[in-house]
Amino acid sequence: MVKASTRSTPPRLKPFLQRIVELGAVDAKVVKASSVVTADWVRMKCRYGCDGYGSSLCCPPHSPTPGETRKTLEDYTTAILARFGPGGRVTRSMVTLEREAFLQGCQRAFAFGAGPCILCKSCPGDVCKHPEKARPSMEACGSTCSPPCGPTGFPSRSCWRRALSRTTTGCCS
Numbered sequence: 001m002v003k004a005s006t007r008s009t010p011p012r013l014k015p016f017l018q019r020i021v022e023l024g025a026v027d028a029k030v031v032k033a034s035s036v037v038t039a040d041w042v043r044m045k046c047r048y049g050c051d052g053y054g055s056s057l058c059c060p061p062h063s064p065t066p067g068e069t070r071k072t073l074e075d076y077t078t079a080i081l082a083r084f085g086p087g088g089r090v091t092r093s094m095v096t097l098e099r100e101a102f103l104q105g106c107q108r109a110f111a112f113g114a115g116p117c118i119l120c121k122s123c124p125g126d127v128c129k130h131p132e133k134a135r136p137s138m139e140a141c142g143s144t145c146s147p148p149c150g151p152t153g154f155p156s157r158s159c160w161r162r163a164l165s166r167t168t169t170g171c172c173s
Helices: 011-022 040-047 066-073 090-103 146-152
Strands: 025-032 078-084 166-171
Touching: 011 025, 011 078, 011 090, 040 066, 078 090
Parallel strands: none
Antiparallel strands: 025 078, 078 166
């Protein structure tokens, strides 16, 4: 079932939840940004388990470290977790939402993607050709989606298996 969980959501964020569902998310929820957990072991899963490791500027070791991500999340009070089904255009949808939120006055809006960057056949490695579209994934930045997904009702197993759904975060305010 496709839905945006808007119960107890601040009114200013409800349109963003509805919009991300329109863009392809299966579900979306607002959480406290402080509930988004970062851990060093998450990047190890990228390094030893993902064939995209080091292949783009959105992947480790080029992406923000868990410490940098943790520090950045301190600048936010809320985040939107969005869950996409298999084959969902996660990064494209989240970047679209980020841009629309920015244009509506959420100046600090920032989206995380899911999985390795697929914008170029081969990443140039020094300067991104598509900085307006490219975003690191939650995992690349050391964020484990399992703890924040559990309290919001998203299945935690969806985060690590590519064949299943993907969950990602967009920070709002």
